[in-house]
Amino acid sequence: MFQPLRPWQWLLVAITLAALAVLPLLSSNSYVLHVLILSMIFGIFASAWNLVTGFAGLKTFGHHAFFGIGAYSSALVALHSGLSPWLTIWIAALIATVAGLFIGLPILRIRSMPHVAIVTLGFAEIVRITISNLQSITRGELGLWGIPPFESFTLPVLGEMKFSPADKAGYYYLILVLLVFSTGLITLLMRSKSGLALVAMRDAEDAAESLGVNLTRHKLLVFGVSAFLVGLAGAFFGHYIGILTPSAAVGPDLMILVIAMALVGGLGTLSGPLAGALVLTCVVELLRDLNDLRLLIYGAIIVIVVMFLPKGLATLGPIVRRRFTYLRAPTTSPAKHL
């Protein structure tokens, strides 16, 4: 569904990746790394939500359930079985996938968008309340702590990769790799035949079905992949933060944050949710002192973006450019640029 990248776009991607890769070598400021790590966690989350909502058109509002399931599964498995977090994050992602397929099943039958929204919201509430009620296992709102961090290891060139609160470089590189993995997976999926089918399903469900698109299979596929990625991001989050509470890991606030990110960046685009995650995570950090106003501003951002920038910040560019060219050369026909 995407056009092949032009050479300058490849260059841009390469430069961005290179800049992200050398950043910890230049600055050991752990606060900067922390903000970037959070941005990347939310980047995976927002991209995976966008995969279901923006690309496949299934408007779900319950993806924070998979984040929480991923976070708690990985933490609990690592705590009780002694397995390494390197392994448990994948187990947790698979558990989240199963949950995604489970909730995907009733959604398959429903074509009405409000029903899908309500069912997914309700499912996430069930998960949140269950995690908070099962205090003997999860310690509820008291918080599950003592989650083991990733084990350190030594790389030939870069030296030892440490995973500690003081030295965040290890976490940084790991989440960067996971982000590249998840973006790559989404790109591959959307460029495949299935990607075309998903977009067709979003734009005209009946027409897609009449042309032989297997709606059931594609809806389950997209829900499974998306839940897998969100679960993975959640699992990483648990081991990174080290303490989990139901309100922080499965709260509706989390979903609102991610929806705001995807909307701000631009729904149904590949880079939009990533850009949105970076911008809003930085905004949150800047507003840290105004903690009471944080959610108020989020609400306002969502309203303003939906009302005035329906396609996200990406549309701001063309709007500004059009104004600009209009002033300079009013005779230029917009059709020329198409």
Added chain:
Amino acid sequence: MTISLFIEQIINGLIIGSMYALVGSGIALIYGTMRVLNLAHGEFYMLGGYLVFLLVVTCGVPAYLAIPIALLAAFLLGALIQRITIHYLLQREGWAFSTIAVTLGLSIFLQNSALLLFGENVQSVPYYVTGIVEFAGIRIPMQRLLILGVAILTIAVMTYVLKATRLGWAIRATSQDRDAAAVVGIPASRIYLITFGIAAALGAIAAAMMAPIYAITPWSGLPILFKGFVVVILGGLGSFPGAIVGGLLLGVVEAVGVQLTSTEWRDVIAFALMIAVIWVRPWGLFGSKS
């Protein structure tokens, strides 16, 4: 557990259920007429509660005056919100999703505005009536009976308005076919505005009646919104009578469920019931398939 205690719980369930029905019927009215899922509906309930609290406790207005004032204010607020957001979005492509997203944003915005204005303290309103009615070993506080009475009255008035007044005909005509209604001179935009206001007022009635029993906090809208969603799914999304029956049913199911498990699981019971209904009858328990 004795039989009379059990019956008492069922009656309590019906009473709480009648409030769920009022909230749910507001969501159903909005969805039925303009196909918009209003995620900010819980905030009308929350703000209604605060309005009653401000009038009754802070200003000392008697409840029988305060409640109508709060209703009017909620009506105007609902209409205003519709006019400045939903009205414009409905004229654009992709409104089915953009209206959900905008009401989500509004919900967060209103919730946190209330937090700034009123603080996070839990507020409550004194009982409007005191005393307990006792009948065959079943004890029901007067306050709860009053709730039931107000709910029945509200539902009766709404049914009359929808069935027998010109406004009601216009609302129903617009919900059946917007363009056909426009042909015979019904201004859809104004009907949408009024419907949104009425729905907000229905939420505020529920809030006013529940204020003496349930605490008023900036976050009290969210749980009731979820309850309202369960109600409209049970009754069939967009159906006014469906929402009434769905509300009463949810109240009773919750009351029985809590007896069998414990209070923490109340919401899980409600959502599980909803998902089960969607699985078996996506068009609702009482709606028709088409």
